[in-house]
Amino acid sequence: MQCNSCSVAAIKFEIKLEGETNLSALQIVIDHLERREIEVISKGSKLQMDEIGAREFLDFCSDLLDVDQVLFRINQEAWQPLEEMPQVFATEWIDDVIQHERLTCHYQPIVAADESIFAYEMLARFKNEDGSMIYPNEIFPAAKSRGRLYALDRVCRMTAVKYAAALKGEKAFINFIPTSIYSPEFCLRSTISLSEQLGVNPKSLVFEVVETERVDDIDHLKKILTYYREKGFDYALDDVGEGYSTIELLADLKPKYMKLDMQYVQNVAEDVEKQRVAKKFLAKALEIGSIPLAEGIETREDFDWLKQSGYQLFQGYYFGKPAASPLYDQHQEV
Template identity: 80%
Template sequence: MQCNSCTVAAIKFEIKLEGQTNLSALPMVIEHLKRREIDVVLKGNKLQIDEKGAREFLDFCNDLLVMEAATFRINQEAWQPLQEMSKVFAMEWIDAVIKDERIICHYQPIVDGDENIYAYEMLARFQNEDGSMIYPNEIFPAAKTRGRLYALDRVCRMTAVKYAAALNGTKAFINFIPTSIYSPEFCLRSTIELSEKLGVNPNSLVFEVVETEKVDDINHLKKILSYYRSRGFDYALDDVGEGYSTIELLADLQPKYMKLDMQFVQGVATDTKKQEIAKKFLEKAQEIGSIPLAEGIETRQDFDWLKQLGYQLFQGYYFGKPSATPVAVVQTLTTS
């Protein structure tokens, strides 16, 4: 059994009409939709219809309703103004990207203090039907608008596991969005099964919390991370200073890795404010037994400063840009 949210199932629209004008027009709206052979479920002042019906509804009602007194939602998500419905239709292309799995992964090296490869972060790259690239800043808003974050996160996670199999035991950092997992035992089962099928050692996979969607339910996050830990996987927390501000909470989450965001890394060798943040971050990591990782390194000076301070792992263009194949770090790097 698969949940509809994790697949590209048909979107179910629920439309709520309020106000005397809209409620008076409701019988006329129902009659029109039925005449167009569109199935409608009416519950009080709410209509439930499929996407074809929602398109017809919007066309028919544009000049009939008081739009400010009408809202809609998809797949039981938050209510939105009816004017926003056309955006859901416009983002239909994301369904094909997910359904056809037009996703590949690029590898970006993560190195230790001696610049030896420690791991690779698996970075998703998305493609149009003609093979041209779709940028992440287009993909994720489209998925959110269409209610496809669950499905997108799942296919990205599965693709990353497939690409991790090519690393032959070298660690792979795989991003995931906590809010896209409602039940770890159910939602992560396919990921676990795929890793077992491909012979990927759980110890080689590190699942990295992505805070693109801020985590409000910390207990839910702890449940997810506990499940990962029980299955032998490690996990990392990104942007720790933003979302997890107390030592007590960090100790409770027990991350194996903590990543210092690039905004505090780039220029740290000469910026005293960034140095203070880097030091406090390192103290947090050491106190709870996490491995500190600095990302976004682009210069030798920042690398040397952080290494001398006590950071253990490093990531950034200085060591290698994301590439289609997992390349070794070139040691003849510039010192600029």
């Protein structure tokens, strides 16, 4: 059984009125919605309704209420100003993308020092109903606006596992957003089940924490990673830069792989400050027993500098752009 957060269930709106003007008009608002045959639940200064009701509320109340003192939230998430509500309506298209699973995965190679293929990162590619591409910088803000990050992250993970099965045992790096997983035992159960169903060896999957530096609840992240480790999967920390100020934190997370943020990789062969960060990162990775991976490599010079410095894995356009099928059949353990 899926939870409402991981499926595309109808959005429930909660609206909170504040201020004397708004509170005095509360009953007028309720009466109007009920005349429109919209189910509304009133609890003090708060109203609960579905999306149709929220649209009607917004249309009716724009002139009636002091909109600066009206807040709303969806699916028990954070309160937002009323002016953000139209954006929730405007991104309704994301529901259809998720519900009909209109996405595929592309493969980007991760190579060893001798440039043989070590693994592939699975990168989601989304499509409109007419087949045109939707870019990730459109997808994720839309999902966040409509409270669909849980559902989007799940469908991305499941699709990546399906595409990883085609690699026949070669490693696949699969992204996930830790803030979109509230209970690893429940939220990740379907991912584990699918990998077992497809005969994918857990050791061939590496779950990659994206937006690593933005994770506020480290204890929650540790709970997720512990769950993955117990199930036999490896995991990586993505976009690591200078934000992790202590070895203790990284050692506590125990990642198998650490990916150096591309902002410190590109032009590192010539930039002394980037070299400082890259060497500090490398020392951290080796000290805690993680495999260092530099991503975003676009030139031979940067690759050579990083390889000579001691980096073990590499990723970037220099070795291959994301493609609809894997590049090679080579495989090397690191």
